Every structure is written in C-alpha cells, then in structure tokens.
Amino acid sequence: MARYNPAMTAPAPETVPTPPPGRRERKKQATREALLDAAFRLFGEKGYEATTVEEIADAVDVSARTFFRYFASKEDVALTTQEEQFYAVLDAFARRPPEESVLTAIRTAGTLLVEALEADGRDGRPMSRFDCLMRLTEESPALRAGSMERTRRKNDEMTRVIAVRMGADPETDLRPRMFAAMASTAFMVAAEAHRTGLGGFDSFADALDAAFEVLETGFRDY
Amino acid sequence: MARYNPAMTAPAPETVPTPPPGRRERKKQATREALLDAAFRLFGEKGYEATTVEEIADAVDVSARTFFRYFASKEDVALTTQEEQFYAVLDAFARRPPEESVLTAIRTAGTLLVEALEADGRDGRPMSRFDCLMRLTEESPALRAGSMERTRRKNDEMTRVIAVRMGADPETDLRPRMFAAMASTAFMVAAEAHRTGLGGFDSFADALDAAFEVLETGFRDY
DNA sequence: GCTCAAAGTGTCATGACGTGACACATGTCG
C-alpha cells in the first residue's frame, strides 16, 4: 500500500463554466461557509444534540428559517462534509488504473484519501471537520443513523462505477451492489474500531487497512 | 414474527420465573399489542411519515403521552418487530451445529428464518408486519436510517457469538466484527433488491441467498 | 374488606425541528 500521496486529482480542465459569480452568489457562499463553521464549532464545544439550529443561526446572525434554506436539516449541515469525502473516494476509485482489481482499487483509493484527511488534521490545527465529525458520529446515534443512510444512498453511484470496472450489469447482477456495500462496511467498521479504540489501531487509516484485509481474505474459510 | 404461532421457541425450561401475571401486567401487554396493531394498520393505510403518534394513540384510546411510555419513539414502534427478528436469527445461528462454518451457519439460519417469515405472510393474511415493515422501510428514509443504526448496534451481539464460534477475541481481532457486518450487509442488500425488484428475485429469501452467495465467493477476484 | 404503596395514565407545559405563507429588502439587468 502506497504510503504517501502522489498528487491525487488533476481536476478535469472544464470549459470555463464560471460566469464570474456576482456579489449575490459570493454572499451566499459566505453565509453557507459561515453556517458550516459555526455549526462545527458549536458541535465541537457542546456536542451535536445539545446544539440547536437557532444557536447556529444566531452565531451567523441569520434567522433560523434562513438556516433551513441552506441546509435541509441539522443533520445535513453535519454530514455535508462526509458527502464530499465520499465523492472524493469515488472519484479516486474511478481513476485507478484499470488493471487493478475492484477491491484493490477501492482499497487504495480509500486508504490514500483517509491518510490525506488524517494528515490534514495534524500540526496543531484546531480540529478538522473530519475528526470532529468522527467524534460526533460516535456521540449521536441519530447522526450515525443519518450517516449510514446517506452512505447507503450513495452506494447506488458506487455500484455503477464498480459495475463498469467489472463489466457487469448492475441491474441483474447483485455483485457490484454487494461489493459497494461491502466496501462501505469496511469504512464503517474501521470508523467504529478507530472511534472506540477496538483493535488498538493508531489511526483510521490503519483500521481501514485491516478491514479491507478481511475483505481481501474473504469470509468463506471460517 | 408470527402474530400468533404460540411459542415457536421452546423457551429454555426456566425455573418458574412466571409469577402468574396479574391483571395489571395483562392490561399492559394488551395495550402494547393494541398500539402495535394500530400503528401497523395506520402505517399500512397512510404510510409511516403521514401517521402521527396522536392518531395511533387515539386509535387505542390512550393519550399520546402514554404512547411514549410504551415506545421510546414512533420509530421504535415500527422497528420493535425487526429487533425480535434479529434475535431470532441470532438464536438460530447460535444453535447451528458447531462443525458448520460461520458463514454457512449464518446463511442457513438467516435463510430459514426469512423463508418462514415469508410463508407466514401468505395465505390471504392481511399483511404481515414483516411485509409491512419492508414497504415502510422502502418509503421512509428516516425509518431506514433507524433500522440500519439498530442493526449496527445489534451487531455487537452478533460479533460476540461469531467470535465464540471462531475462537477469536473480538476485542483485538477485527474479523468477527467484519463478518457480522458483512452478514448484515447481505441482509440489507437483499432487502433492497427485493423491495426494488432489482435482480428479479421472486422472494426475499432468494435475494438473500444470492447475497450470501456473493459473500461465499468473495471479493478478491474481480 | 380496608388501607397503603406502587404503577399506570391523563393533562399541561415546554422545547426543538421543520415547513408554508407573505412581506420586505437587496442584487441584477435592461
């Protein structure tokens, strides 16, 4: 497993679809970011359940109603980050060299990304959203539930990409879907192991690697 | 689980822990059952989200406050059934002959139970809670989320039982936990396939068998 | 049978999440 991170994504050179964002759009983005920041700061200080939407909105000096125009729910503001991370993994997976097996490609893509995220949180930074979310997910069953449901929905997309690599039809062949779900399972078990200290892994990346190793070895011979 | 079908489990001959349930206890059980019945009837008629706790309580002629003394939440009343089914599988798994592999034992236990549940729903019965719950879970993301989170929590118990069969230490060895999670995954993917018609399985049991077959075959060679 | 304590229930109040309606203000563009 590669241990460091070779320049991951060369963002596809898009055909300048950037109509210079006007003041309105900029303000919107600023508000959104401010809400995210306030939310994670408060979540970190008081916990997820104990933080109310009103507090988040107040911290940014907008009405609670406005909060809900940016995020569908309190859960949403917490899990948006995770959603982005999922797409990062999906993207990295799709870019792995085609000669890699499905499992190897997912494993590599996932591990590299997690390592990058973890490195990001070090060097005295207050606490990355990644780490914060990890703690929140440990603390709140409701959030965990939401997180899993989102993962499940995203698995449709993962399934399609896997099916392409396998040359299988995801509508009739259960394997792509099962593989996607099994990979998600590896992530979730690794997260749980890391959060709760189970297995004594030093990092999420280590736990994830161990989880994938189990997938690699298989289930049959026990 | 069957609405009737008295004592499918030969209850371990316990040392007469049955202090003849008095009128109080009987009334409580009756209320609980009535709430469950009303809930599933309304859920079936109007859907999960559209049914309010007040309606359920009214249907049984108790206050909404009382409802919450029987069930922690609306979700709870819907998923209690599933919880029982989980324990049925866990129990059946634990009773499989010790020479069976972990995977075979889970697969057999799960498939047998699902077949029994499905058979239960046939022959003109209105609609078993099993089927109803399947539909609800399809319809409501919130319920699905809750269902998965509960499954995840239950996996701790499954992990322990698997660890025993493997002779492994669940605190340091990730495998039992991963196997438990993978088995749950098989159930969830099968349920999804069955609900959405994906793969064209005639029954949940068929879908489940196919999902387990993927686990059996493994992930490595694709 | 009577009394008393425990357990179950109803009522009221409260708080948080989430949404619809409508008016206001702030930007965007001709």
Next chain:
DNA sequence: CGACATGTGTCACGTCATGACACTTTGAGC
C-alpha cells in the same frame, strides 16, 4: 432608474419528544 428575481425575516403551525404533577387503578398485607 426601474422592473424583476432572489434571498431574508417574521409569523404561524404541526409534529415529535420529555418533564412535572395529580388522579386512578391494582396488588399486597393485615
């Protein structure tokens, strides 16, 4: 500037969930 679109605040409402307290039923002991 003026017209229009878009974002925001305010108000009202419905639902879930919980705490507090009082009232009733039930079970147990005498």
